[in-house]
Amino acid sequence: MKSILPLNRHLIQRLGFGLITFMAVLTVVPIIVTVIYILVRGAPAISWEFLSGFPLEGMTAGGILPAIIGTFYLTIGTAIFSVPLGIAAAIYLSEYAADNRWTRLIRISIINLAGIPSVVYGLFGLGLFVLFLRFGTSILAASLTLSIMTLPVIISTSEEALRAVPPSFRTVSISLGATRWQTIRRIVLKEAVPGILTGVILGLERAAGETAPILFTGAAFFLPRLPVSPFDATMALPYHLFVIATQVPNMPIQIQYGTALVLLAFVLTMNIIATVIRSRARARREW
Amino acid sequence: MDKIVIEHLTLQYADGTESLRDVSLGIRENAVTVLFGPAGGGKSTLLRCLNRLNDLTEVRSASGRILIDGENILDPKTDVVALRRKVGMVFARPVVLPMSIRQNLCYGLELAGEKRRYKLDEAVERSLKLAALWDEVKERLNEPAIALSGGQQQRLCLARSLALQPEIILLDEPTSGLDPISTGKVEAALQELKKEYTIVLVPHSVQQAGRTADYAGFFLQGELVEYGDGKSIFTNPRDKRTEDYVTGRFG
């Protein structure tokens, strides 16, 4: 009797661990495989002409420069609106807000903003920025829409980074005659920069890859010239991929994979930069 | 001459706990006044009132007056920033700011608007000498302060407060994490400092109180039970509760 029981429990553990490990592997391996697959099938399409040229012959040939530039503009536009606002909101939540009903309402609002479907953001952007404020289908409208969508990510990660700074720093700073804002600026913000930066990059990375919010607010099917003003519409990588994958007949597969690769590379690079910043900051922390 | 006069100070926190009950005492200039007693007695709270640091916590009600040089610092119109430069504080755990030794020391001065390099250098040297730390770090002023040992960090915190040339220095169990040698260095520094400054100390043991006090007040659950001369309160306390605590019958 005694010898069977422990064996049983440990056997169950071995099986259980094995199952869980298997599930984790099954979750993670496809990610690696996917990235490699796109890399392999898209690499042949990558050339200087591809990256710097315009689409030709109804998109079935040529390059994707306007889409690359467009995504670049949209990312910058999103950053301009969402980063200052997001960080300021995070500062409020971390340093100023009392634990009352209003603060809870703010937090619920942020969680909600994070959960709203991206296409609903598109509708909202259409209703407010494109039509009501008459910005038209433009980089401006699309950037503003993407900014509101990116706000919750920036606020959450920034707040976490600010809260990670030890409270004792604030106490000491105040005891040496600093005001609250001086304390925030000189110590708290400074120490939270890596965490905030990581959050900003991850947020912008997601904005760069989104299609639905820009569908009706700024994306154009094809433009013969690069956009010159914020009121111009623009092509963009994610929308371009969607278009050539579903709307263009006789689309060479290689160009499709090439476009996917460029978009993936853009997103991956930002991801890697953010991860590196985070781990380096953790190693260099002076507390 | 009393530098600080506390009159009928009563303090209650937002969660209802009463921290100080009708405390009145006077703190002599250029002396070490020790506030001692078991945990929860209100000593730290009183200390934090003296530089209005309790503004940072949820205080429901505070009544009474605290006069420093004759002015009531509990008045809402008080310039708390100027107050905190005049009344410096050293905390129980050494908290060095995440910067170099030099930057730690100059932090308060730069906040006050001091930009002149020579003035800052002067303050750095002066305060480190007062805290008996100059010889140990004078070659490494630009290194991160976190690299110092615990005892050195605490003396750095003392120097940091001194850099602002305060008139009063508050110390809340400053040697609680330190080894006996570092503790001795801090206590010696205090004896030197009291010639120029007014010192209020919460000790972490009765023995430390006995070693350092010129005057001492015994606090029990928010009340000031007894206050008197540093020597006699430990050898000949008037109140039975003080005697019980000093002799170790409770604590």
Add this chain to the structure above:
Amino acid sequence: MEKSLNWREYIITRLVKASGYSAIVFVILIFFFLLREGLPALAEVPLSALFSVRWYPIEGNYFGILPLLTGSLIVTMGAALIAVPFGIGTAVYISEIAPRWMREILKPLVELLGGLPSVVLGFLGILVLAPFIRRFLDLPTGLTALTGSLLLGATAVPTVVSVAEDALDAVPRAYREGAWALGATRWQTIWRVTLPAAASGVLTAIMLGIGRAIGETMTVMMVTGNAPVMALSPGSFFSPVRTMTATIAAEMGEVANGSVHYHVLFFIGLVLFIISLVVNIVASSVLFRAHKRSERILS
């Protein structure tokens, strides 16, 4: 000098506070605009027609949104069936079983999955997954609810993993050590002590994951076949469906401003907004109540 400092401090404090409240403003703004453009649909289309089973807006003026609702539902359920076990399993692995070095590799990888643009997943779905499913299951087309569920499950997994892993991490070490001291194996500890202790966080993870699945647009639009039929039987899993999100994305470009179709699409957006609102409020109140309970227990 002190005066100007006070002034600056005051302005900055006001700005920061306004930024904090802006989140509330945006939610209200979004709700307002959805109402503004979506409510007219209720006036223009009788309720019985709106909640009927035929969605042929262009060909026949049929605005029944039920097929779209069922489409979203079946795809989301399928996604949940995948995301929940794999998400929680991976979270348990990362938090309780994996050695430290493995954790440092896995977490960024899962985060990477979360960062993959939905259009890239949809793209691979069309070119790789759909043909595979068609051949493997011998179906007329590979663009089915199943395909959508698989990809959607993959999209939701990172959300589930990160929230669940945080919740598991937050369980105090003392709980586990107590169980070990009583002779439990690590496996038993995980299932009988750690997971139950993290239950509210795990529940929140599942809800947020489902929320993410409901709201996904591009992936489903590209791989679910876009056939607005009622998806009620398990068999519907293997045939094309249409989700609410895909409908809006696909048809918004072709409608005239102010037309009935336009208003109905906004109405669908309103429905999606309300669904996500409900899911998120429930999720955060679960977390909030658990927080208070744990504070009471631990104090």
